[in-house]
Amino acid sequence: GGWGRLMAAQSLTQDQLLEFETTGNVTLIHVTDIHAQLKPIWFREPEINIGVGEAAGQPPHVTGADFLQLFGFRPGTPEAYAFTYLDFVALARSYGRMGGLDRVATVVNAIRADRPDALLLDGGDTWQGSYTANATRGQDMVNVMNALRPDAMTSHWEFTYGVDRVNEIVETLDFPFLGANIFDAEWEEPAYEPYRIFERGGVRIAVIGQAFPYLPVANPRWMFPNLSFGVREERMREVVAQVREEEGADLVVLLSHNGFDVDRKMAARVPGIDVILTGHTHDALPEPLVVGKTLLLASGSNGKFVARLDLDVRDGALRGWRHKLIPVFSDVIAPDPEVAALIEAERAPFKAQLEEVLGTTESLLYRRGNFNGSWDDLICNALIEEREADIALSPGFRWGPSLLPGEPITREDLFNATAMTYPAAYRTEMTGEQLKAVLEDVADNLFNPDPYYQQGGDMVRVGGMGYAIDPNAPMGRRISSMTLLRDGSPIDPQRSYVVAGWASVNEGTEGPAIWDVVESFVKRKGVVRIDPNATVRVAGR
Amino acid sequence: AALAALPAGALRAAEHADVEAAIAAFAGGAPVKEGGVEVEAPEIAENGNTVPISVAAEGAEAILILAAGNPNPDVATFHFGKLAVPAASTRIRLAGTQDVIAVAKFADGSFGRAARTVKVTIGGCGG
Amino acid sequence: MAKIKPRVKAPKKAAVGEIIEIKTLISHPMESGQRKDSKTGERIPRKIINKFVATFEGEEVVSADLHPAVSANPYIRFEMKVPGPGELRFAWTDDDGSVYETSSKIAIA
Numbered sequence: 112g113g114w115g116r117l118m119a120a121q122s123l124t125q126d127q128l129l130e131f132e133t134t135g136n137v138t139l140i141h142v143t144d145i146h147a148q149l150k151p152i153w154f155r156e157p158e159i160n161i162g163v164g165e166a167a168g169q170p171p172h173v174t175g176a177d178f179l180q181l182f183g184f185r186p187g188t189p190e191a192y193a194f195t196y197l198d199f200v201a202l203a204r205s206y207g208r209m210g211g212l213d214r215v216a217t218v219v220n221a222i223r224a225d226r227p228d229a230l231l232l233d234g235g236d237t238w239q240g241s242y243t244a245n246a247t248r249g250q251d252m253v254n255v256m257n258a259l260r261p262d263a264m265t266s267h268w269e270f271t272y273g274v275d276r277v278n279e280i281v282e283t284l285d286f287p288f289l290g291a292n293i294f295d296a297e298w299e300e301p302a303y304e305p306y307r308i309f310e311r312g313g314v315r316i317a318v319i320g321q322a323f324p325y326l327p328v329a330n331p332r333w334m335f336p337n338l339s340f341g342v343r344e345e346r347m348r349e350v351v352a353q354v355r356e357e358e359g360a361d362l363v364v365l366l367s368h369n370g371f372d373v374d375r376k377m378a379a380r381v382p383g384i385d386v387i388l389t390g391h392t393h394d395a396l397p398e399p400l401v402v403g404k405t406l407l408l409a410s411g412s413n414g415k416f417v418a419r420l421d422l423d424v425r426d427g428a429l430r431g432w433r434h435k436l437i438p439v440f441s442d443v444i445a446p447d448p449e450v451a452a453l454i455e456a457e458r459a460p461f462k463a464q465l466e467e468v469l470g471t472t473e474s475l476l477y478r479r480g481n482f483n484g485s486w487d488d489l490i491c492n493a494l495i496e497e498r499e500a501d502i503a504l505s506p507g508f509r510w511g512p513s514l515l516p517g518e519p520i521t522r523e524d525l526f527n528a529t530a531m532t533y534p535a536a537y538r539t540e541m542t543g544e545q546l547k548a549v550l551e552d553v554a555d556n557l558f559n560p561d562p563y564y565q566q567g568g569d570m571v572r573v574g575g576m577g578y579a580i581d582p583n584a585p586m587g588r589r590i591s592s593m594t595l596l597r598d599g600s601p602i603d604p605q606r607s608y609v610v611a612g613w614a615s616v617n618e619g620t621e622g623p624a625i626w627d628v629v630e631s632f633v634k635r636k637g638v639v640r641i642d643p644n645a646t647v648r649v650a651g652r
Numbered sequence: 653a654a655l656a657a658l659p660a661g662a663l664r665a666a667e668h669a670d671v672e673a674a675i676a677a678f679a680g681g682a683p684v685k686e687g688g689v690e691v692e693a694p695e696i697a698e699n700g701n702t703v704p705i706s707v708a709a710e711g712a713e714a715i716l717i718l719a720a721g722n723p724n725p726d727v728a729t730f731h732f733g734k735l736a737v738p739a740a741s742t743r744i745r746l747a748g749t750q751d752v753i754a755v756a757k758f759a760d761g762s763f764g765r766a767a768r769t770v771k772v773t774i775g776g777c778g779g
Numbered sequence: 780m781a782k783i784k785p786r787v788k789a790p791k792k793a794a795v796g797e798i799i800e801i802k803t804l805i806s807h808p809m810e811s812g813q814r815k816d817s818k819t820g821e822r823i824p825r826k827i828i829n830k831f832v833a834t835f836e837g838e839e840v841v842s843a844d845l846h847p848a849v850s851a852n853p854y855i856r857f858e859m860k861v862p863g864p865g866e867l868r869f870a871w872t873d874d875d876g877s878v879y880e881t882s883s884k885i886a887i888a
């Protein structure tokens with residue numbers, strides 16, 4: 112407890128975390144996938160993150176001890192805590208929570224004190240993921256982020272508030288909402304600003320935005336019916352050529368929500384991009400990955416990290432760089448008082464709802480991992496019991512912070528794992544054959560060897576049913592040995608099963624909100640415990 | 653996971669004999685080589701009912717478009733006059749994951765073909 | 780049925796020899812003939828736009844034979860080289876024999 116924490120915290124200082132040898136003439140600050148986390152959180156990085164095809168075994172598909180070895184970190188250090196799942200609970204108790212936008216503001220301000228014209232770029236998934244964001248339809252996040260004065264943002268979950276709400280907010284922003292790959296679906300013309308040119312340190316910088324390519328597939332299309340997205344590699348080629356040739360850009364930065372592997376492929380195929388600030392897949396890498404002449408940054412999620420990249424740009428070319436992914440240890444970095452006050456003001460109207468304790472968890476609750484996480488196990492258990500289902504499905508979202516064993520589960524914690532705009536917990540019948548088709552479909556979104564076909568989530572979480580998976584098999588042949596856990600019987604392709612789930616992308620899906628289902632379950636149990644999940648057998652592991 | 657709209661077959665529909673028959677009819681039995689024509693389409697369809705596609709073939713008089721996995725593979729044939737750039741875009745219906753095929757007829761009487769796979773997915777489980 | 784209305788986006792001015800982009804849309808259900816009425820269970824008869832023709836000063840620029848696999852509200856985009864000033868005329872032919880027409884003038888810049 113407190114003792115070890117004091118020791119660990121004392122060995123870190125804010126100055127140390129912010130220490131940076133200023134380099135060149137341009138500074139970029141990157142944050143992404145904050146998912147509406149205004150306050151410091153626990154966030155356990157994944158234990159299982161399988162790469163396929165050319166990405167197999169490559170960062171970011173390296174976890175735990177392999178990660179420490181690859182980047183030269185020792186177990187038990189602040190880096191081990193920030194970047195891996197190893198000894199998570201013990202290290203969390205030592206090092207404390209991460210993030211908090213008031214601490215992020217301190218880091219950003221410190222960088223600006225050093226380089227006043229640094230660009231702050233937000234990779235999107237900023238407005239969604241908390242009780243207050245849901246209640247204000249993103250306004251709390253917009254208000255707090257505005258205080259950090261971003262220079263540009265791109266998007267994904269933003270659009271799940273509906274296109275009208277997005278446009279209403281965009282009108283009010285002092286910075287551009289970029290998306291070169293967002294088109295109007297009727298005339299196929301650009302629907303949002305594709306890029307913005309900035310003059311910094313005598314350098315013309317083009318920041319191109321790329322929204323999440325599969326919004327209409329992974330999220331409800333009916334919420335933004337007249338928009339089309341897509342990877343659109345050809346379009347990116349054209350925009351890069353345009354900013355280089357017509358706009359005279361010396362430096363081309365792609366503020367991307369493609370997902371890391373999609374960006375790795377794009378970097379290799381589209382010439383002329385100097386830096387890709389990746390997002391969506393929530394990876395945190397302590398140093399950039401270099402693909403050809405392009406630097407790829409992976410700056411984590413949930414406000415846990417702030418990336419600083421200094422660039423030396425001379426005669427229209429990138430000559431050198433220095434990077435640091437700054438971990439936001441919330442006990443070490445002082446909150447910015449102005450932003451802290453803003454955050455409290457946003458939360459004040461909802462204080463009672465946020466703080467209500469629903470129960471206690473005996474187990475670590477986390478979400479990240481390719482196949483399951485204990486938060487989703489809890490959600491699936493609740494769906495099966497509360498909705499009297501044989502099988503439960505919970506989407507493979509990557510957002511949602513963690514909770515430590517012994518902690519109370521507040522309504523805020525529950526919403527951190529469930530807050531979104533299509534929460535209906537449906538109950539339906541599916542045949543074994545349909546269940547297999549769903550699992551195969553999602554598995555191909557995750558493990559297609561061509562990154563342009565990857566949607567960047569994790570595998571759908573399954574309760575009440577076990578299965579085996581071979582990520583490297585072709586579509587239709589990855590999933591086998593589907594078993595009903597209740598009695599150990601094999602899933603019958605012809606038989607109907609009662610399936611409960613949530614977050615269907617189909618309009619008009621009916622059912623209580625998932626947070627009501629889980630709240631009722633947790634209140635009934637008082638104390639929840641999640642046993643280690645061994646229901647998914649992964650080939651080769 | 654979305655539930656209501658499962659595609660007709662989770663696996664790619666087999667190309668049927670109709671496709672080769674349609675190509676042979678268009679080419680009047682002449683040989684059709686690979687390439688010389690471009691097909692552009694999204695990697696994954698956002699909506700199987702309206703998939704944007706583009707075709708282009710320098711020097712083409714006409715381009716035939718087929719959807720190999722639809723119950724009826726016929727989609728459209730574009731004819732280009734002297735003022736036209738031999739390229740066109742439209743939006744099409746795809747019953748499931750399949751190849752969109754373009755066959756170009758050139759002024760010299762030769763033919764070329766190309767295909768692009770478009771995935772139609774259940775969707776709904778992103779992150 | 781909603782009113783069938785063609786729409787065209789084409790430049791009003793161009794230089795001689797310039798390549799311009801033309802986009803067309805026509806509101807039409809493109810009833811494929813495969814669908815069944817959800818109430819009666821009866822097959823809904825096919826009714827599609829089966830032909831599109833664009834001409835410039837009477838000369839055919841692009842034409843297309845369309846099948847039921849073309850989406851509702853058919854969208855067609857093409858490019859042409861402008862030989863001089865003149866009028867683009869567009870015609871869509873329905874299975875029922877109706878022809879829907881519109882036009883667009885191009886001046887020389």
Ligand SMILES: [Mn+2]
Pocket residue numbers: 144146236391392393509510779
């Ligand atoms: Mn995200």
Ligand SMILES: [Mn+2]
Pocket residue numbers: 236267268323368390391392779
């Ligand atoms: Mn995302």
